[in-house]
Amino acid sequence: MYEKVCIDLTDVLNNVLKGLRHEAKIDFIPLSDHCIHCASVFQDPASLQVAVVVYAIGKIHQRIDSESQRLKLEKQLISLFEKCVDHLKNNNEKGFLETMRKAFDVIRVVDKNISMFVDEVLDKAKLTKGIKIFRHGISVRKTAEILGISSWDLMSYLGKTQILEEENLREDPKSRFLYAKKIFDVL
Amino acid sequence: MKTIVFDSGPIISLALNDLLWILPDLKKYYNGNFVIPDSVKAEVVDNPLRTRKFAFEAIRVEGMITQNVLEISRDDNVKSQSQDLLTLANSSFEAHGAPMQLVHTAEMEAIVLARELHADAVVIDERTSRMLIEAPDNLKNLLEKRLQTKIKVNTSNLERFRSLLSSVKVIRSAELVSIAYSLGLLDKYLARNGEVPIGKKKDLIESVLWALKLNGCAISKKNIDQLVKWLLK
Numbered sequence: 206m207y208e209k210v211c212i213d214l215t216d217v218l219n220n221v222l223k224g225l226r227h228e229a230k231i232d233f234i235p236l237s238d239h240c241i242h243c244a245s246v247f248q249d250p251a252s253l254q255v256a257v258v259v260y261a262i263g264k265i266h267q268r269i270d271s272e273s274q275r276l277k278l279e280k281q282l283i284s285l286f287e288k289c290v291d292h293l294k295n296n297n298e299k300g301f302l303e304t305m306r307k308a309f310d311v312i313r314v315v316d317k318n319i320s321m322f323v324d325e326v327l328d329k330a331k332l333t334k335g336i337k338i339f340r341h342g343i344s345v346r347k348t349a350e351i352l353g354i355s356s357w358d359l360m361s362y363l364g365k366t367q368i369l370e371e372e373n374l375r376e377d378p379k380s381r382f383l384y385a386k387k388i389f390d391v392l
Numbered sequence: 393m394k395t396i397v398f399d400s401g402p403i404i405s406l407a408l409n410d411l412l413w414i415l416p417d418l419k420k421y422y423n424g425n426f427v428i429p430d431s432v433k434a435e436v437v438d439n440p441l442r443t444r445k446f447a448f449e450a451i452r453v454e455g456m457i458t459q460n461v462l463e464i465s466r467d468d469n470v471k472s473q474s475q476d477l478l479t480l481a482n483s484s485f486e487a488h489g490a491p492m493q494l495v496h497t498a499e500m501e502a503i504v505l506a507r508e509l510h511a512d513a514v515v516i517d518e519r520t521s522r523m524l525i526e527a528p529d530n531l532k533n534l535l536e537k538r539l540q541t542k543i544k545v546n547t548s549n550l551e552r553f554r555s556l557l558s559s560v561k562v563i564r565s566a567e568l569v570s571i572a573y574s575l576g577l578l579d580k581y582l583a584r585n586g587e588v589p590i591g592k593k594k595d596l597i598e599s600v601l602w603a604l605k606l607n608g609c610a611i612s613k614k615n616i617d618q619l620v621k622w623l624l625k
Contacts, residue, residue: 209488242539246487342535344520345401345608346435346496356435357446360404360517360608378615382622385567388396388512389422391574 206251206298210243214255215293218286221259225279225286233263241334245341248351251298253334254305260330261312265323269315281311332362340368394424395509398462399502400435401517401608402565403428407436407449408607411600414572416461421575424512429505430466431498433457465505473508474500477556481524484550485532487541494520494531506560513561515568519610522564525557565604566611570619573597597623 217236224231240256243249262282269275285308292301313323331352336359338348345363349356386392406412419426428436437457440450456462478500485492499521506514516522523531528550535543572578573596579588582596601616 207488207490242541246492246539246541247490248493341538342492342494342520342531344495344499345518346499347493347520350496355439355443355446356400357404357408357440357449360401361408361606364606364608378618379622381563382567382570382619384513384561385563385571386574388394388563389418389571389575391571 206249206293206296206301207243207247210247210249210252211293211296213239213243214251215290217255217259218290218293221262222283222286222290225283233259233266237263237330237334238337241337241341244334244351245338245343248343251301251305253351254302254309256334257327257330258305258308258312260333261323261326264326264330265312265315274315278311278315282308285311332358335359336363336366336368339363394422395506395511396422396424396426397502397506397509397511397514398426398428398432399499399514399516399518399521400428400432402515402568403432403436403453403462404449405517405565405604405607405609406568407446407453409600409603411569411603412452412456414569414577415456416459417575417577418568418572419461421571425463426461427463427465427505427509427511429470429498429501430464431501433464435498465509467505467508470501470505470508474504477504477553480549480553480556484524484528484546484553485535486544486546487535487539491546492535492543495524503557503560507557510559513563515565516562517564517566517604517609522562522610524553525560525562528554564611565609566601566615566619569600569604570597570623573600573623594620594624 217239220231220236221233223229224233237256237260240252240259244252244256266275269278285304288304289301292304315323331354335348335352335354338351339345339359343351345359346356349359406415415426436453437450440446457464474497478495478497481495481500482493483491485494499518502514502516503521503525520531523534532543532545578596578600582588582592598616598620601611601619605611605616
């Protein structure tokens, strides 16, 4: 694993742990976005998994009505994320990914009442993270491949964002338009 | 034979907007071939047919293939050249000492196929591939701005990439739809008793271009306004 990835993920997970232990008020969504920088550059599965899991936690955590269920989830995630931090310390990528997978499982079965919502959130998390990766300059298909989603999903989601308005593509639309007319012989 | 090659993006944009029907008429008017590499077919037909979400769109795309509106090219030479170009593209920009994997092999296949067939154009809706071909400096600026990191450019790789693709011209689904509009193919949406209300034509082309944009065609609002203006002239 790249050193920068290890450092960034350790930092993100330590902040997530602070939030789960109620040591500090932590907004999980920006933490998830932080992973996207590494995910775009290094396209490593670890950054992507953390980005998706942390986003999902941010969305799900407050939706759990039962106090005991929430405490149970927090306890399980704290234990898993502590292991993840250890794996990062020992540069054990395989162990890290396995433990993160367990975190996915824990989130999936957290509460029967929100299980549909969890699936939706995990799907949405992938799309949301996909848009961020695309925003960093990676192509649609490459982004879809990295996240294991379809280009169809990503394209239809991408179109509803403002990303392309933010970019000054500095294209020459007139030449493109005239060229299209020329090859179709449209006067 | 005149040829236009399609990447998957424009087919997806057209399918999601129920606009695939313009392709047979456009092809007839163009009087040439519309070709897709088999990797594009996999993405626009085979993969979505395995899901429920986009299976109906995939069936309609498949219909275009069975009617020979879209022809499939299976060419091992194109595949191997695509791999070479992919390596060049994905080693042209570095961040934090790591080469940035910007594009996917299937994206390269449509572009290489266009070059090999001496196609008039390759239709690409995707921003990054287009920038790589047409304006790699812009791509460097985009990467630096978004990643807030210095991007190192491997100039020799990038130059080689550009020189290999210098003959390739890119259009988008937005231009295809604009041509369809110019040819009056879209008038059927407006026709009332055989008459097309002139005042509605602006709404028509604007709404179709926006529909493409909302389904992923990389076109800005400003560019839509420009196209509408040029088309109504």
